[in-house]
Amino acid sequence: ELKVEQNPLFLSMQEGKNYTIYCNYSTTSDRLYWYRQDPGKSLESLFVLLSNGAVKQEGRLMASLDTKARLSTLHITAAVHDLSATYFCAVVNTGTASKLTFGTGTRLQVTL
């Protein structure tokens, strides 16, 4: 059974600081997604990573994928308060068509 773990589960950081969220998964997959969720809201797609070594950047967020290590990272550069949200990674379980397995989520709080 595919397991997806994120750490940390909760992250409080000051504006202007850098930090990385980690996403580990337990079985082979070559497709990983990052989503953002604001309280009481739906999920917003941030990045789609489709191959080993893939790196995507949007603003202060950068995501990467290492399929050999079964690890993805979401790096936050010079955090701002607007980035406060919960971030989820999700992995396609190879052989189960389009089913996504989500990580536990990382709740990010950026303080002034």
Next chain:
Amino acid sequence: NAGVMQNPRHLVRRRGQEARLRCSPMKGHSHVYWYRQLPEEGLKFMVYLQKENIIDESGMPKERFSAEFPKEGPSILRIQQVVRGDSAAYFCASSPPGLDGYGYTFGSGTRLTVV
């Protein structure tokens, strides 16, 4: 081009009643997925449907829960005889066949409260 439409946004049911949650996929999307999110938790897969077919229902509870995606009309997630533990946010997502790297597009969710 409307996104994934879910209704109602909020639903309150008394224990023992039935809950019906509706989802209309994005235009051009033929695959629908239902996920459940308990408070302070991640999303758990429930069921994956195509028109008139259930493809994967491995995440559906064995009893009281059912889902359909008819040839015409929205997908329906039905919960019979609701209990307090069914209180959660239920998200529907849609995708084109094979995801094509785009991932899902999620609806705004239905927040079910059982009292």
